[in-house]
Amino acid sequence: MSRQMIVGNWKMNGTRQAAQALVASLVDRLPQGSADVVICPPFTQLAPVADKLAASPIGLGAQDCHQAVSGAYTGDVSAAMLADLGVGHVILGHSERRQGHAELDETVREKAVAAIRAGLVPVICIGETAEQRDAGQHEDVLGWQIEGSLPEGFGGVVAYEPIWAIGSGRAATEEQIAQTMAFLRAELIRQFGETGKAVKILYGGSVNAGNAPSILSIPEVAGALVGGASLDADAFLSIVGAASAS
Numbered sequence: 253m254s255r256q257m258i259v260g261n262w263k264m265n266g267t268r269q270a271a272q273a274l275v276a277s278l279v280d281r282l283p284q285g286s287a288d289v290v291i292c293p294p295f296t297q298l299a300p301v302a303d304k305l306a307a308s309p310i311g312l313g314a315q316d317c318h319q320a321v322s323g324a325y326t327g328d329v330s331a332a333m334l335a336d337l338g339v340g341h342v343i344l345g346h347s348e349r350r351q352g353h354a355e356l357d358e359t360v361r362e363k364a365v366a367a368i369r370a371g372l373v374p375v376i377c378i379g380e381t382a383e384q385r386d387a388g389q390h391e392d393v394l395g396w397q398i399e400g401s402l403p404e405g406f407g408g409v410v411a412y413e414p415i416w417a418i419g420s421g422r423a424a425t426e427e428q429i430a431q432t433m434a435f436l437r438a439e440l441i442r443q444f445g446e447t448g449k450a451v452k453i454l455y456g457g458s459v460n461a462g463n464a465p466s467i468l469s470i471p472e473v474a475g476a477l478v479g480g481a482s483l484d485a486d487a488f489l490s491i492v493g494a495a496s497a498s
């Protein structure tokens with residue numbers, strides 16, 4: 253298994269004090285030579301966290317960006333602004349944005365193009381609802397999301413996050429993850445040819461210290477996108493410790 257990546261998505265959590273304490277703990281305790289780690293604080297904490305990460309191998313990520321470079325977009329942040337702060341990765345198309353902000357595949361793709369132009373690595377989220385899985389439509393849905401959200405020649409990271417597994421405490425089973433990962437790899441190769449082989453596929457949805465070792469040992473799982481457990485240094489570092497570092 254090759255070197256894995258653990259991405260912590262803090263979502264809308266993190267006051268100045270809490271963010272500083274969490275990042276200090278991660279920086280101090282991250283084992284040498286660990287798997288790749290990226291933390292994604294809310295916009296308000298990016299600059300202070302960037303300062304704390306300056307001499308650390310932990311990467312900094314954001315949770316969204318706008319598709320335009322600059323302009324009259326009140327409340328938005330562009331990829332170039334993120335790059336300017338030292339951000340290296342950006343989560344795009346999270347289901348909480350697709351559903352909460354009616355974000356479409358096409359918008360996610362435009363954001364990914366903007367992110368790549370600014371030198372960021374997009375982490376593009378895809379995933380089916382419980383109803384879609386129950387109806388056996390999940391592969392169709394995931395195929396459409398890949399087709400609609402990933403720009404041509406995409407070589408970044410995809411996070412498979414079944415929506416029903418997010419924040420529910422009910423991760424997908426190993427069998428479901430293994431089957432879906434195999435499908436996603438085949439679909440990426442079908443749609444993108446050779447470049448589809450290079451895309452890293454993470455799993456996200458109720459990953460915790462207990463289930464991380466088994467989830468991270470599933471073939472094709474290149475790492476994890478961690479929500480709730482990324483807010484707890486002990487839990488997050490256990491997950492990092494379960495990831496392959498070689």
Ligand SMILES: O=C[C@H](O)COP(=O)(O)O
Pocket residue numbers: 261346413417418419420421456457458459477478479480481
């Ligand atoms: O971005 C992270 C995912 O939405 C997973 O969240 P969770 O680990 O709290 O289920």
